[in-house]
Amino acid sequence: MRPSIIHKSPAGLPVAPNLADYQSERERFSWATARAELPRLPGGGLNIADCAVTRHARGPNRDQVAFRFLSEQTSHELTYGDLDAQTNRFANVLAGLGVGRDDVVFVLAGRLPELYLAVLGSLKNGTPVSPLFSAFGPEPIATRLNAGSGTVLVTTTSLYLKKVAKICDQVPSLRHVLVVPDEPDEPLPPGTRDLTGLLAGASDVFTTVATQPEDLALLHFTSGTTGMPKGAMHVHDAVVTHWVTGRDALDLHPGDIFWCTADPGWVTGTSYGIIAPLLHGVTSIVDEAEFDAERWYAILSEQQVTVWYTAPTAIRMLMKAGPELAAARPRPDLRFVASVGEPLNPEAVWWGQEVLGLPIHDNWWQTETGGIMLANTPAFDILPGSMGRPLPGVDAAIVVRGAAGLELAGEDTEGELVLRSGWPGMFRGYLNDPERYARCFSGEWYLTGDLALRDAGGYYWFVGRADDVIKSAGHLIGPFEVESVLMEHPGVAEAGVIGKPDELAGELVKAFVSLKQGYQASDELRLEILGHARRRLGAAVAPKEIAFLDALPRTRSGKIMRRLLKARELGLPEGDTSTLEGGG
Numbered sequence: 001m002r003p004s005i006i007h008k009s010p011a012g013l014p015v016a017p018n019l020a021d022y023q024s025e026r027e028r029f030s031w032a033t034a035r036a037e038l039p040r041l042p043g044g045g046l047n048i049a050d051c052a053v054t055r056h057a058r059g060p061n062r063d064q065v066a067f068r069f070l071s072e073q074t075s076h077e078l079t080y081g082d083l084d085a086q087t088n089r090f091a092n093v094l095a096g097l098g099v100g101r102d103d104v105v106f107v108l109a110g111r112l113p114e115l116y117l118a119v120l121g122s123l124k125n126g127t128p129v130s131p132l133f134s135a136f137g138p139e140p141i142a143t144r145l146n147a148g149s150g151t152v153l154v155t156t157t158s159l160y161l162k163k164v165a166k167i168c169d170q171v172p173s174l175r176h177v178l179v180v181p182d183e184p185d186e187p188l189p190p191g192t193r194d195l196t197g198l199l200a201g202a203s204d205v206f207t208t209v210a211t212q213p214e215d216l217a218l219l220h221f222t223s224g225t226t227g228m229p230k231g232a233m234h235v236h237d238a239v240v241t242h243w244v245t246g247r248d249a250l251d252l253h254p255g256d257i258f259w260c261t262a263d264p265g266w267v268t269g270t271s272y273g274i275i276a277p278l279l280h281g282v283t284s285i286v287d288e289a290e291f292d293a294e295r296w297y298a299i300l301s302e303q304q305v306t307v308w309y310t311a312p313t314a315i316r317m318l319m320k321a322g323p324e325l326a327a328a329r330p331r332p333d334l335r336f337v338a339s340v341g342e343p344l345n346p347e348a349v350w351w352g353q354e355v356l357g358l359p360i361h362d363n364w365w366q367t368e369t370g371g372i373m374l375a376n377t378p379a380f381d382i383l384p385g386s387m388g389r390p391l392p393g394v395d396a397a398i399v400v401r402g403a404a405g406l407e408l409a410g411e412d413t414e415g416e417l418v419l420r421s422g423w424p425g426m427f428r429g430y431l432n433d434p435e436r437y438a439r440c441f442s443g444e445w446y447l448t449g450d451l452a453l454r455d456a457g458g459y460y461w462f463v464g465r466a467d468d469v470i471k472s473a474g475h476l477i478g479p480f481e482v483e484s485v486l487m488e489h490p491g492v493a494e495a496g497v498i499g500k501p502d503e504l505a506g507e508l509v510k511a512f513v514s515l516k517q518g519y520q521a522s523d524e525l526r527l528e529i530l531g532h533a534r535r536r537l538g539a540a541v542a543p544k545e546i547a548f549l550d551a552l553p554r555t556r557s558g559k560i561m562r563r564l565l566k567a568r569e570l571g572l573p574e575g576d577t578s579t580l581e582g583g584g
C-alpha cells in the first residue's frame with residue numbers, strides 16, 4: 001500500500017522555493033508589505049495592467065517573452081515590450097471610440113493574442129473587462145452581456161456569425177462589436193468593426209488611466225443554485241493577491257516558463273493565465289488548441305515548461321492515456337505542478353509522483369476569492385487528497401450551525417469552509433445584487449458554500465458543495481440556467497438538473513424533464529431537446545443526458561427537489577422528504 005504522505009525535502013531542488021518556512025512566513029506576512037512590492041501610478045493610483053506589463057516593458061524584462069501563443073500549426077511570441085505597445089494600441093482604440101471607465105468590455109474569443117490584448121488594454125483604459133468562455137452558446141452570452149450592461153464586445157468573425165448575431169438586438173447596451181477576422185480579407189459582418197485594422201491604425205503610446213485600488217477591474221460570472229449567473233466584481237487591488245499567490249502557491253521564479261491550461265473565460269485563466277505570471281515577469285505558454293494528451297506532453301517537453309498549473313479532469317485524461325506517452329517525452333525542466341478546480345483524487349497525486357516524477361500540488365479557491373486561498377506548497381509535505389493549508393495572509397476555518405447560529409468547528413468536523421474577510425483579491429460584490437452578496441458573510445467570515453474539514457495538522461479536505469451547483473470538467477454550471485433553457489422547449493413542462501458523477505469530468509449535467517400534454521417521451525424527442533439545449537447553451541453547459549419523468553418531485557412550496565433527483569439517480573437514501581409535495 002502507498003504511504004499517506006509525500007515528504008518534501010528542500011535539499012536537491014533545482015531552485016530554492018519562494019515559500020520555504022510556512023509558519024514563520026504566516027507570522028511575518030502582511031498584505032500592506034506585499035502591496036508595497038508593486039508599483040503605483042504617479043499620484044498613487046494602482047492598475048493591474050501597469051503592474052503586469054508596463055513596469056516590465058520599462059525595465060530589464062523588456063525583451064523577455066511574455067506570451068508564446070501556440071496554435072495547431074504556428075507559434076507567435078510577444079515580448080513584454082511588444083505586449084506593452086499592443087495593449088497601448090488596444091487602449092487607444094477604446095479611447096478613440098469614446099469608451100471609458102463607465103463602460104464594460106466583454107471578450108468572447110478562443111485563446112488568441114487579441115483576447116489577451118483586450119483584457120490588458122481595457123484595464124489600462126480603466127474600463128472593467130469580462131472574458132467569456134467561447135464555448136458558451138448564444139443564451140449564456142446574452143444573459144451575461146445584459147447583466148454586465150456590456151458596451152463593447154470583442155470577438156471573432158466566426159463566433160460573431162455563429163453566436164452573437166442572433167442575440168445582438170437583445171442586448172440594448174451594446175454599442176461596439178470589434179471582430180478579429182478568422183481569415184485575412186474576410187468580409188466584415190454588418191454592424192461590426194475590424195479590430196485588426198483598428199489596432200494597426202492606433203498609436204502604441206498610451207498613459208494608463210489613473211485607476212484607484214478599489215476601482216472595478218474584472219467581472220467574472222459564476223453560478224449559484226438559484227437564479228441566473230452572478231457577476232463577481234473584482235477591483236484593481238486584487239493584483240496584490242495575484243502577486244503573492246503566484247509567488248507562494250505557484251512558486252514562480254524569474255526565467256520560469258509557465259503553462260496555465262485554463263481558459264480566461266473562467267477565473268483561473270485570467271488570474272493565473274494572464275495576470276500572475278506577467279506580474280512575475282515570466283514567460284507564459286498559451287495553447288489555442290483543445291486537450292490532446294500527445295500534444296500536451298509535447299508542449300511540456302518542447303516548450304521546456306518549468307511550472308504547470310492544470311486541472312483534475314485534464315490529469316485524469318492524461319492518466320487514461322497511459323504512462324507510455326508520458327515516458328516518450330522527457331521533461332527535465334518541469335519543476336512544479338499544481339492543480340485546481342475540482343477534487344483531486346489521491347491516485348492522481350501519486351500518478352504525478354510516479355509518472356511525471358513530481359507530485360501534483362492541489363490548491364483551492366473560487367471565483368469570489370479572486371486567487372488561491374488554500375494550497376499544497378513547496379514548503380510542506382503533501383497529504384494526497386487534501387487541498388493543503390491556508391496561504392500566508394489567509395485565515396480559514398470550518399463552521400457548523402449551532403443553537404446560537406454559526407460556530408467555529410474543531411478538528412475533523414465537517415462543516416462549511418469560511419475565510420476571514422479582507423484579502424485584496426476578494427470580490428467586492430455581485431453585480432446588481434447587494435443582498436446576495438450580504439448573504440455570503442457572517443460577521444467577518446466569508447461563507448464559501450463548500451463543505452470541508454480541517455485535520456490536526458491544519459490541512460483542509462474537501463467534502464462537497466453545500467448547494468446544487470455542478471462542476472463538470474472544472475466548469476461551474478448553475479442548474480437554473482440550464483433548466484430555464486430546457487423549459488423554453490415547447491414540449492417541456494418541468495425540468496430539474498443535477499450533476500451526475502462521472503469518472504473523467506467529475507460530474508456531467510443530467511436533466512430530468514416532464515412533458516406537456518400532447519407530447520410523448522421518445523428517443524427522437526430526447527435528441528430534439530438535447531439539440532435545443534446545445535444550440536442555446538453551448539456544448540460546455542448543455543445536458544449530456546435527459547431522462548423523462550411523469551412528474552418531478554417538488555417541495556410543498558413548489559421548488560423542484562434536485563437533491564432527491566440526485567439521490568434517486570445514485571440509488572442513495574432519499575433523506576428527509578418531509579417537505580416533499582404529497583409526501584411526509
Ligand code: AMP
Nearest residue numbers: 340341342343363364365366367462476
Ligand atoms: P469556480 O468559482 O468556478 O472557480 O469554482 C469554485 C469551486 O470549485 C469551489 O467552490 C469548489 O467547490 C470547487 N473547487 C475548486 N478547487 C477545488 C479543489 N482543489 N478541490 C475541490 N473542489 C475545488
